[in-house]
Amino acid sequence: MTFAFQTAFRRVPKSFSDNQMPVAEGKFISSKGLEACTASHFSLLLQNLNVLEETFATSDVLKLEKEILLQLARLGALKLFDICLSRTLKTSSFLDLSDIPTVPVEEGKMERKEDNNVGEIIVRSGKKEERRSRKRTSDNAIVSSNSLPPKTIWKGLKKPTLSSGKRASNYRSRRLTISKNEAEMSIGVKVIADLERIKETLEKETGKVATLRCWAEAAGVHEKVLLQHLRFGWYCQDELIRSTRSLVLYLARNYRGLGVALDDLMQAGNLGLLQGAERFDHSRGYRFSTYVQYWIRKSMSRLVAQHARGVQIPFTLSKAINQIQKARKANYNSHMKYPDDEEIAKITGLSLARIRSASTCLRVVGSVDHKMWESSDGTYMEFTPDTSLKSPEETVMRQHMKKDIHDLLKGLNLRERQVLVLRYGLNNYDPKSLEEIGRLFHVSKEWIRKIEKKALMKLRVEESHKYLSHYLNN
Structure with missing residues (x-):
């Protein structure tokens, strides 16, 4: 604590146990009308601060305020000081200071007044009034916000209605603004599309990734x-893309459930x-x-x-399938x-061969692991016969x-028998080509073909056929 601060506290009366607070010499203000003990403590603090400010008004006021706030912060009473100060400014009857002579001080000016009771010159600072005026303004704003009309009153207040002609003119002007912006945006898309085509052509010609400098030279800018x-x-x-997101989402919902995720459709x-913007x-x-x-x-x-x-099919065939499905649905709804x-050929103009080929592609491709019925756990795999298994008679x-x-092959010589066995996989071997058999015997494939023939x-004799x-x- 500084020397000035300590001197100020020495000049303040040390005891106020009789519930009386000295303001000037020979004058006392009763505190019986205070609302609570906290308010009385705060009024005492305010009186002490006033005495300090009146005593050291000629010194550095800003330094004194900083020291006072610092001491309050160290004592932990800064928050209480702000709360009580706001309450004091709200209620005019919080402190009865009518006996204290007050002189209005203009903002930013200093006024001297000689107190006859004390016998010394008191200099009042304009900072105090400025601070109080700011606090008063904030309190008035809080009170005005609390005094807003209820929601029922706001519901009764309707917006002014516009005439149909004015509403139509507003719509037309807004529509013209949107159309102008869309036209400008499409021009920008066309510009970047042309630049991308120039870059692709340059990369095809050079076989390298085009640098910015080469790209600019090719574009002539x-x-x-x-x-x-x-x-x-x-x-x-x-x-x-951002402005038409709702339109794209609306159109993508028509293709849901066809095996493609919604994000991919978007x-x-x-x-x-972007393709349409290039051609708009x-x-x-x-x-x-x-x-x-x-x-x-x-x-x-x-x-x-x-x-x-x-099973992937060509896009033209898929387009024909869509035409056939639409024709069938329309004919069923009408007849x-x-x-x-x-009849489909007459409606769509497609040939019968095209319609038959498209009808074969309309078959749904499924999985053998799917359930046959929702109520059972059996899959198509469990009920599908295995055609790879042979019957006992066939075995x-x-x-x-x-x-x-093998008995018939015994009539051939060793080399011919070996070639036929390897060529057709008779002894559980995989069938081999002429070139593979030639590598095994270290001869050419033409030599193996002659032996096979x-x-x-x-x-190929008649007895073998009968056998x-x-x-x-x-």
Whole structure:
């Protein structure tokens, strides 16, 4: 604590146990009307602060205020000081200081007044009044916010209604603004599309990744101008994608449940949106959202055609399938029956061969691990017969046929018999090509082909046919 602060506390009366607070010599103010003990303590603190400020007004006021606030913070009473100060400013009857002579002080000025009772000159600072005025302003703002009308009153207050003509003019002006912005954004998309095509052509010609300098030279602009065009184009792309997100989402919902995730459909729709923006011509009078719907649907349908089916089919065939399905649905709704292929050909203009090939592709591709019924746990795999297993009759017949073939091969020499066994995999070997057999015998494949031909000529006799003909009949 500084020397001035200690001197000030020595000049303050030391005891106030009789519930009386000295303001000037020979005058006392009663504190019986205070609301609580905390308020009395705070009034005592205020009186002490007033005496300190009146005593050391000629000294550095800012330094004194900082020291007082520092001491209050060390004592932990700074928060209590602020709360009590706000309460004091709100209630006019908190302290009765009518006996104290007060003189109004203008803001930013110092006023001297001689106190006859004390016999010394008191200099009042304008900082105190400035601080109190700021506090008073904040309190008035709080009171005014608390005195707002209730919600029922706000509900009764309706917005002023606009006439139909003014509302229509506002809509037209807003529509014109949106159309102008969309036209400007489409121009930026066209610019960046042209620059990307120039870059692709340059990379194809050079076989290397195009640098910014080479790209600018090929485009015929400066590097800084190229960067400006690129930034503007990227900004236009982002703005168009952001502004038409609701439209893309609305169109993507029509393709849900076809085996493609919604995020993938959104990405395909954004690509179609940029393709439509490259071809959009605002001078024809069409809306941008109406024009790009075709490109968004086309991009989504192409993605569904490529990835929705287990077996990929061409896009043109997928388009024909969609036409056939729409024709069948429309004919059923109008005539309550499904049309045949000839009627579909008349409706769609497709040939019968095209319709039949598309009908074969309409078969649903499923998994053998799926459940056959929702109420049972059996899968298609469990109920599908295994065609690879042979019956006992077929197994016995194959064993006899293999024995007869080996007996027939005994009429050939060793080299011919080995070539036929390796060529057709008779002794549980995998069938081998002529080149593979030639490598085993260290001869050319042409030599092996001659040996095979000679051995087959020996086996193609009438007796051999009669010997094995009953296997062919079975």
